[in-house]
Amino acid sequence: MRKSRPAGRMAGLLAAVLGLIAVAELSARGYLLVRGIPAGRYISATAAVREARAAASAGFDTEYPYLPFRPAPGRTAAPSVDSLGFVGPETGWEPPPGAFRVIFAGGSMVYDGLFPSAADSCLDALLSGGACGFDSCQALISSAPTWTTAENLVYYAIRGVYARPHAIVLYVAVNDVYAMSHPDSVTTEPDYSHYRSRWMPVAPAPWDRIPGWADSSRAVALARYALDRLFYPGVLGSPPRRLGLRYEYDPGQVVGTGFGSYVAGLEAIAAIAESRGTRVFLVSELQEPSLSSGPAMVAAVDDLNAAAAEVAARHSAKGLVSFVDAASLITADSTTMADKSHLTPEGGRRLGALVAGEIFRSLQTAASTGGSAGTAP
Amino acid sequence: MNASRKGRKVLFAAAGVAMALTALELLTRLALGLTGRDYAEFRDYNAWVHRASTAGLPSGYDVEHPLLPYRPEPLSEGVNSHGYRGEEFEWDCRPGVLRIACLGGSTTWDNWYPEALEDRMNELMDSLDAPFDSCEVLNFGAQSWTTVESFVNYATRGVHAGPRIIVVYHAINDALASTIPDGVRPEPDYSHWRTRWNPIPRPVWDLPPLWLDESRLAGLARYALNRAALSGIDPNQLGRCGIRYPYEPGMGESPFDTFGNNLENIIAVALNCSTTVFVVSQFHMTELTVEQFGSDDLARRVGRINDRAMRLSREYSGTGRVFFLDAADELRPDRSLMLDNCHFTPEGYRLLGDWIAVEMCAVLDSLEWRLPEPEDWR
Numbered sequence: 001m002r003k004s005r006p007a008g009r010m011a012g013l014l015a016a017v018l019g020l021i022a023v024a025e026l027s028a029r030g031y032l033l034v035r036g037i038p039a040g041r042y043i044s045a046t047a048a049v050r051e052a053r054a055a056a057s058a059g060f061d062t063e064y065p066y067l068p069f070r071p072a073p074g075r076t077a078a079p080s081v082d083s084l085g086f087v088g089p090e091t092g093w094e095p096p097p098g099a100f101r102v103i104f105a106g107g108s109m110v111y112d113g114l115f116p117s118a119a120d121s122c123l124d125a126l127l128s129g130g131a132c133g134f135d136s137c138q139a140l141i142s143s144a145p146t147w148t149t150a151e152n153l154v155y156y157a158i159r160g161v162y163a164r165p166h167a168i169v170l171y172v173a174v175n176d177v178y179a180m181s182h183p184d185s186v187t188t189e190p191d192y193s194h195y196r197s198r199w200m201p202v203a204p205a206p207w208d209r210i211p212g213w214a215d216s217s218r219a220v221a222l223a224r225y226a227l228d229r230l231f232y233p234g235v236l237g238s239p240p241r242r243l244g245l246r247y248e249y250d251p252g253q254v255v256g257t258g259f260g261s262y263v264a265g266l267e268a269i270a271a272i273a274e275s276r277g278t279r280v281f282l283v284s285e286l287q288e289p290s291l292s293s294g295p296a297m298v299a300a301v302d303d304l305n306a307a308a309a310e311v312a313a314r315h316s317a318k319g320l321v322s323f324v325d326a327a328s329l330i331t332a333d334s335t336t337m338a339d340k341s342h343l344t345p346e347g348g349r350r351l352g353a354l355v356a357g358e359i360f361r362s363l364q365t366a367a368s369t370g371g372s373a374g375t376a377p
Numbered sequence: 378m379n380a381s382r383k384g385r386k387v388l389f390a391a392a393g394v395a396m397a398l399t400a401l402e403l404l405t406r407l408a409l410g411l412t413g414r415d416y417a418e419f420r421d422y423n424a425w426v427h428r429a430s431t432a433g434l435p436s437g438y439d440v441e442h443p444l445l446p447y448r449p450e451p452l453s454e455g456v457n458s459h460g461y462r463g464e465e466f467e468w469d470c471r472p473g474v475l476r477i478a479c480l481g482g483s484t485t486w487d488n489w490y491p492e493a494l495e496d497r498m499n500e501l502m503d504s505l506d507a508p509f510d511s512c513e514v515l516n517f518g519a520q521s522w523t524t525v526e527s528f529v530n531y532a533t534r535g536v537h538a539g540p541r542i543i544v545v546y547h548a549i550n551d552a553l554a555s556t557i558p559d560g561v562r563p564e565p566d567y568s569h570w571r572t573r574w575n576p577i578p579r580p581v582w583d584l585p586p587l588w589l590d591e592s593r594l595a596g597l598a599r600y601a602l603n604r605a606a607l608s609g610i611d612p613n614q615l616g617r618c619g620i621r622y623p624y625e626p627g628m629g630e631s632p633f634d635t636f637g638n639n640l641e642n643i644i645a646v647a648l649n650c651s652t653t654v655f656v657v658s659q660f661h662m663t664e665l666t667v668e669q670f671g672s673d674d675l676a677r678r679v680g681r682i683n684d685r686a687m688r689l690s691r692e693y694s695g696t697g698r699v700f701f702l703d704a705a706d707e708l709r710p711d712r713s714l715m716l717d718n719c720h721f722t723p724e725g726y727r728l729l730g731d732w733i734a735v736e737m738c739a740v741l742d743s744l745e746w747r748l749p750e751p752e753d754w755r
Contacts, residue, residue, distance in 0.1 A: 271649035
């Protein structure tokens with residue numbers, strides 16, 4: 001008898017808690033029903049906020065003042081980032097003695113390191129005999145997923161130049177196509193700010209640990225919403241998107257901003273590099289048409305590749321800006337392409353070898369004609 | 378009887394709560410003492426959060442632009458739809474209009490000097506028979522912008538407005554951004570000095586007044602809640618305009634030639650667009666700096682930056698498209714025309730705008746007003 005009393009109390013307590021939960025759940029459902037509000041509105045709003053909070057810890061620095069985000073300096077998780085903000089092992093502002101230093105700029109196809117590391121190895125081998133006044137190569141990867149010419153221009157001009165690169169290799173096109181594509185209603189901006197905002201950091205909340213399926217309970221969904229509303233009032237209305245992108249790409253969108261931002265970005269990079277005697281290699285971007293989002297995307301990337309060739313031609317007089325037509329010289333197929341734009345390791349190897357060969361040839365030409373090998377301030 | 382018993386119970390409960398709080402306060406102080414932690418750092422963090430959250434969204438500024446820490450909010454008071462102070466304009470310049478863009482910080486953003494420049498240019502162009510119908514001056518300035526922000530804005534946005542001339546009026550903000558306190562690692566892009574401008578919503582626990590933080594228990598509880606809600610955000614990232622620390626005389630100086638690099642970038646981009654550049658040294662009244670800071674340290678830093686601007690402009694003078702106007706040396710404003718060491722009164726700004734217009738017209742007249750069409754990259 002004495003033992004069953006505590007058990008009875010426990011059972012009573014449990015029943016009371018369950019009863020309270022049931023009352024809360026019924027109240028929540030009743031509230032939604034009476035007000036005619038679909039629960040999905042709360043659930044999707046809090047899910048978006050949760051996603052934004054989770055994105056804040058993705059290994060990117062979202063507090064840097066001049067970019068929507070960049071690889072976080074000092075990141076140890078792969079791919080590692082050095083303390084200066086370049087992807088890869090620790091470097092320094094001063095190039096190592098005898099090393100030919102190259103900045104590889106672009107989007108995710110550069111960030112993944114396949115093509116820059118292949119080019120680095122090839123150039124290392126080509127220069128190892130002391131040819132052209134250098135005995136090695138050092139590749140600095142200055143890129144991040146979805147970066148366009150706008151981010152690359154800014155990072156190179158206000159940071160990259162201090163690394164005193166002898167050359168900069170730019171491999172970017174498809175990200176600019178995404179940035180140039182927009183729904184009809186969007187007013188375009190020359191700096192692509194119609195397409196991207198800053199990537200807002202949002203601190204994770206303890207209630208994010210409650211799994212999403214728990215929102216099937218209207219009481220939990222409303223409680224989560226109330227907490228988000230209380231602690232994240234500015235975020236709930238317009239949750240920041242991953243990488244700061246304002247909308248998704250759709251093949252039916254209008255392509256073109258009316259500003260010529262891609263060409264203006266390449267022109268600015270070329271002008272800044274030339275003012276410092278730095279070589280520029282504009283590399284046309286490979287694409288696998290059968291995997292592309294549609295003919296509009298294929299045509300747009302082709303157009304930008306052609307525009308890059310024109311930029312190089314306009315700067316030919318000084319002999320520092322070259323165009324490497326990788327899109328014509330390398331076959332884009334399942335051996336070289338992992339998807340419509342990203343390279344396989346084999347694709348990276350072929351592209352790296354091609355670019356390294358072009359750089360080496362330009363150095364040989366410069367050496368034979370007494371021209372600049374590419375110097376920095 | 379019942380009432381007095383209830384009263385006694387309430388009294389005992391209140392006394393119990395008070396004793397518990399006192400015990401917790403003492404324990405907290407003891408823990409702080411034993412761990413050797415300085416309570417001031419917790420209290421300062423709470424004060425930072427209070428300042429940042431009560432400032433609200435930075436009025437009149439857009440803090441979500443992807444390439445700038447902030448910029449004038451498009452269509453806010455006095456700002457056009459493109460995010461620049463002044464009248465609405467079309468990206469395409471009208472035929473026959475001489476378009477000039479002014480790059481700078483608050484001394485440009487104040488807008489009196491760009492307005493004065495436009496007025497005076499229009500007068501002078503009439504009298505000099507210049508081959509333009511009119512002059513239009515765009516204001517590409519914002520408060521506390523350095524040459525980094527001006528470069529980013531000009532290279533990614535401003536060039537698309539196709540100005541034939543740009544005027545660069547910068548020095549003091551770069552001088553401030555080049556300061557390095559002990560323990561801070563300098564960065565070439567001033568990111569040691571500035572971060573994003575982070576607007577944060579005011580948390581409910583910020584509502585109780587800050588003097589309550591005299592209680593270590595209350596202060597630490599508020600601190601714990603702040604840290605939980607703002608995890609990952611450094612307190613130094615909550616300053617106005619994203620500035621991490623204030624200036625103090627005698628601070629160290631960055632080893633990077635950031636001002637020179639940015640000015641060179643602006644010149645390179647401008648020349649590539651066939652745009653003419655006027656670099657104007659920034660006027661700075663030393664005696665007002667001494668009054669404010671008790672030292673002429675800042676004035677000397679500004680002087681060094683003006684010298685750098687002059688040397689760099691001369692290096693590019695051979696292009697025939699880069700000119701240096703030494704306002705710092707040639708302007709002699711009365712003290713009554715200054716609001717502080719670098720900001721003028723409206724009359725003072727008119728003096729500056731008039732002077733730049735006269736000097737610019739003299740240069741342009743010597744070039745027979747041959748200003749090429751800016752490149753159109755479309």
